[in-house]
Amino acid sequence: MFLSQRMSRIKPSPTLAVTARAAELKALGQDIISLGAGEPDFDTPEHIKTAAVKALSEGKTKYTAVEGTTALRKAIIEKFKKEDGLDYDLNQVIVCAGVKQVIFNALLASLNPGDEVIIPAPYWVSYPDMVEIAEGVPVIVRCAPEADLKLTPELLIESITPKSKWLVLNSPNNPSGMAYSHKELEALAKVISDVPHLNVISDDIYERLIFDKYKFVTLAQVAPELKDRILIVNGVSKTYAMTGWRIGYGAGAAELIEVMATLQSQSTSNACSISQEAALAALTGPQDFIKDWIKIYTERRDAAFDILNKTPGLHCFQPHGAFYLYPSCVELMGKKAPSGALISNDTDVATYLLESVGVAVVPGAAFGLSPYFRISYATDTKLLLEACRRISQAISLLR
Numbered sequence: 001m002f003l004s005q006r007m008s009r010i011k012p013s014p015t016l017a018v019t020a021r022a023a024e025l026k027a028l029g030q031d032i033i034s035l036g037a038g039e040p041d042f043d044t045p046e047h048i049k050t051a052a053v054k055a056l057s058e059g060k061t062k063y064t065a066v067e068g069t070t071a072l073r074k075a076i077i078e079k080f081k082k083e084d085g086l087d088y089d090l091n092q093v094i095v096c097a098g099v100k101q102v103i104f105n106a107l108l109a110s111l112n113p114g115d116e117v118i119i120p121a122p123y124w125v126s127y128p129d130m131v132e133i134a135e136g137v138p139v140i141v142r143c144a145p146e147a148d149l150k151l152t153p154e155l156l157i158e159s160i161t162p163k164s165k166w167l168v169l170n171s172p173n174n175p176s177g178m179a180y181s182h183k184e185l186e187a188l189a190k191v192i193s194d195v196p197h198l199n200v201i202s203d204d205i206y207e208r209l210i211f212d213k214y215k216f217v218t219l220a221q222v223a224p225e226l227k228d229r230i231l232i233v234n235g236v237s238k239t240y241a242m243t244g245w246r247i248g249y250g251a252g253a254a255e256l257i258e259v260m261a262t263l264q265s266q267s268t269s270n271a272c273s274i275s276q277e278a279a280l281a282a283l284t285g286p287q288d289f290i291k292d293w294i295k296i297y298t299e300r301r302d303a304a305f306d307i308l309n310k311t312p313g314l315h316c317f318q319p320h321g322a323f324y325l326y327p328s329c330v331e332l333m334g335k336k337a338p339s340g341a342l343i344s345n346d347t348d349v350a351t352y353l354l355e356s357v358g359v360a361v362v363p364g365a366a367f368g369l370s371p372y373f374r375i376s377y378a379t380d381t382k383l384l385l386e387a388c389r390r391i392s393q394a395i396s397l398l399r
């Protein structure tokens with residue numbers, strides 16, 4: 001076979017697979033509501049689209065610097081300074097085609113075969129596969145419900161070996177929605193400080209999507225002495241409803257950023273020039289719509305939480321941010337569907353929900369922690385509530 005061995009170690013994104021399956025059933029005429037996709041249902045704001053149209057008409061259609069335009073990198077630096085109190089120079093920032101490519105570049109540029117990457121579960125689906133592509137070893141650490149599905153210093157200590165190169169922290173978390181507090185990060189930073197060969201990818205993509213009185217804080221703010229060992233990754237996909245524009249950025253040690261840019265120069269070159277102009281408008285333009293969106297997300301979260309958490313057999317965590325709920329379905333294990341089918345894992349739960357009431361959710365197996373399932377409430381409110389009612393009704397029929 002002409003395919004590489006590398007490809008035998010990785011699988012297609014399970015969240016995209018769920019969305020595709022739901023779309024397939026919908027195309028066959030079935031009444032399907034998909035809560036699978038991790039993208040805002042809002043449209044990209046008008047002023048951002050206008051900036052892209054202007055860039056097009058001004059002929060900004062050529063290659064840019066591989067690491068991104070100076071204007072966009074300056075805007076990113078300004079954002080870090082203003083919002084997070086963090087100082088970066090131009091050579092410490094890179095713009096890529098989404099956070100996905102930032103992380104991909106970082107892992108490929110830094111991992112030697114056998115280097116370990118500590119990934120707390122539940123995790124964003126792509127981390128382990130990206131580590132595998134880069135010939136690293138994903139070390140999955142299962143976080144406990146008692147710790148709100150977050151990594152504790154004890155678990156971190158247990159997972160560190162001489163081969164540990166990266167820890168991936170994601171707060172607010174996809175899929176759980178849980179975020180780390182200042183105190184929790186401080187405790188993790190203490191452990192990291194003692195292990196000089198351990199670096200941290202801090203995936204802050206949901207940074208602005210924070211609810212209630214919760215305050216977002218990133219590890220580099222809590223532990224400035226670790227800043228050179230932290231790669232912060234962030235982007236415009238979620239905050240500004242710009243998933244299709246493909247702009248993400250990374251900020252970290254100049255030495256790492258430089259090799260990431262070299263790698264990118266030999267693969268995709270710069271991120272799309274028009275999208276970079278749009279991202280510049282996103283970061284420097286009006287921000288007040290974000291609070292209106294957060295209000296809508298919060299209302300949806302509360303309504304969905306209410307229905308699901310009241311469903312016997314489901315237990316939800318009240319998320320601090322992002323737009324996901326990750327209910328535990330452990331009590332459903334061993335039950336039977338009206339068809340007689342046995343529910344023995346969270347994939348069975350997801351299959352049952354899709355087939356019996358036409359609701360697509362992503363099983364916890366995809367996020368490395370079972371038995372749970374993820375729903376995304378970045379979905380039209382009416383549809384979301386209808387879907388939650390259907391889930392509740394279907395689960396009540398399990399015996």
Ligand SMILES: Cc1ncc(COP(=O)(O)O)c(C=O)c1O
Pocket residue numbers: 038097098099100101124170173174203205235236237243246247248
């Ligand atoms: C935690 C996390 N990181 C990164 C990404 C990728 O984002 P981007 O669209 O910028 O590639 C996602 C998207 O779902 C995510 O949930």
